[in-house]
Amino acid sequence: MVGSSLMQTKSLWISLASFGGVIFVASGEESKNFKAPEDRLAYTDVVVPILQGKCYDCHGTGKDQKKKGGLLLDSWEGLLEGGEEATALVPGDVKESFMIEVLRLPEDDDYHMPPKKKTQMEAPEIALLEWWVGSLPKGNQQPKDQTLKELNAPQSILDAAAKLASPEELAAAKAAVEFAKKKAEDVAAAKRKAIEGALSALKRDELFKTSLMYVSQDSTELEFTAVSLRKSLNDEGFKKLAPIADSLATVKVGSTLISESVLISELPKMKNLTKLDLSQTEIGDGGLDAVAQLKELEWLNLYGSKVTDAGLLKLKALPKLQKLYLWDSKATLEGAAALKKELPGLETYFGAN
Ligand code: HEC
Secondary structure (H helix, E strand, O other), X not given: OOOHXXXXXOOOOOOOOXXXXXXXXXXXXXXXXXXXXXXXXXXXXXXXXXXXXXXXXXXXXXXXXXXXXXXXXXXXXXXXXXXXXXXXXXXXXXXXXXXXXXXXXXXXXXXXXXOOOOOOOOHHHHHHHHHHHHHOOOOOOOOOOOEOOOOOOXXXXXXXXXXXXXXXXXXXXXXXXXXXXXXHHHHHHHHHHHHXXXXXXXXXXHHHOOOEEEOOOOOOOEXXXXXXXXXXXXXXXXXXXXXXXXXXXXXXXXXXXXXXXXXXXXXXXXXXXXXXXXXXXXXXXXXXXXXXXOOOOOEEEOOOOOOXXXXXXXXXXXXXXXXXXXXXXXXXXXXXXXXXXHOOOOEEEOOOO
8 A cells, every 4th residue: 555645745844743744756856956866875864764753653663662563673782682583684685684574574464563553654665664774884883974875776776766755855854843833842931921911910819829720831822710719709709810711611510600691791801712511501692602702612501501503502602612502591403403404414412411
């Protein structure tokens, strides 16, 4: 099963996640800026990127080392040491090198590599690894890394190498990944900084000490869970969330004392909410106009509320809504069915959970 479509892609932006599928045709103008295949170093520029793309995830000393089958493929020593069952690399001997044999085994063989459901090798990648193993001098000494030209690689091998991303493109793709990561980190840091003051002020309030927190350690989103505040969270308390309203992803204020009019004034400020629990609150059809403005909403609990079928239909403005709890409200199965016609992805629940 060769993903030949990959080989037709001329994009410079290579599969970024793991370099899985670094193959494409470098042609025309683009290739002029890149190291020609014959000038690439056999190990560093050709073999390593292939193994990195298709093997290191399970046989590499990365951040979280994986040594499947007792085998590390990301160093000369690891290659020579081999795995639990066999010698992975015998320099100069393709037939005795299990790392080549496993590539050629039928896909449903337990030892076929990469394992079934993973991104498979492309034919030129296999050809290059095989050629490299065969080109190595016998013995365990790691040879000096040489270019394909210096190693007298045949034309078929130069053609195969031309189908791989060049070292420059790999470097550019890697730099792009790092840049995007850095940028995302900067954005997250700026987001946290922007609400730092407001958040720490709120956290000094007894009401929010344990009820308001970041969704996770690295998250920029907040959740407010008023489970222990049923008797104490009123309009005044809820309004205090306004300065951080943008950052709230989850708000659970079921069974609290908040009035419908304050829900109407405050909820639209929380425009990034994905999860909202208004169970057993005063909310009725009027309040659903405010809820209908929360375009990111995926999960909504209206259990024990006063909403009716007429109000329910306002929620058709929420394209991402997936789960809606209506037990013990004034809404009916017919009302839910009418809404589901508008939102086919929606599940509604009338049960006690
Ligand atoms: C998704 C994880 C995964 C990837 C990717 C992967 N392998 Fe493996 N590999 C394994 C596992 C698991 C075993 C052990 C198989 C067993 O014992 O049945 C193994 C075993 C091996 C062995 C036999 C080791 C021994 O002596 O027992 C070789 C050789 C090998 N892999 C080479 C490769 C090569 C070359 C690649 C890349 C083209 C690769 N593997 C990619 C998971 C992976």
